[in-house]
Amino acid sequence: MRLDHVQVSCPPGGEEIARAFYRDALGMTELDKPPLLAARGGCWFRLGEAEIHIGVEADFRPARKAHPALAVDDLDHYAEVLAARGFPVTWDNETIPGRRRFHTVDGHGNRIELV
Known part of the structure; x- marks a missing residue:
């Protein structure tokens, strides 16, 4: 078994804000849906084997606890890029011994972890 994709949500019309985070800041490639x-809106992104689908929800509320965790080769690079683009970077290197990670939020407030 392997994970095919993770879906997070955005409000109607929120695709450009999603692109600013997933495509422009994280460097993911946008996929054709x-x-x-x-026709339902939203957008899909991929980098390596990680695929994230952004779905549109009329009564959108950001996921503040549930989140995808993305494994990257250069964690410090992503922290710098996200911080430079105004996204929060909250390091947590103590909760799980031996694991470097940080949390951020996409443009809609959905929690995202990078490890």
């Missing part, structure tokens, strides 16, 4: 799904 199948036509029937594209």
Whole structure:
């Protein structure tokens, strides 16, 4: 078994804000959604084997606890890029011994972990 993708949500019309985080800050490639799904809005992104789908919810509330964790080769690079673009970077290197990680939030307030 392997994880195929993770979905987080955004409010209607929030695709450009999602692109600013996932495409522009994290460097993920935007994928073409199948036509029937594209009609629902949202957007999909991939980098390596990590795929994140952004779905539109009319009564959107950001996920503040549930979150995807993205494993990256250069954690410090991503921390610098995100901080330079105004996204919060909250380091937590003590909760899980031996694991460097930080949390941030996408442009809609969804919690994202990088390890």
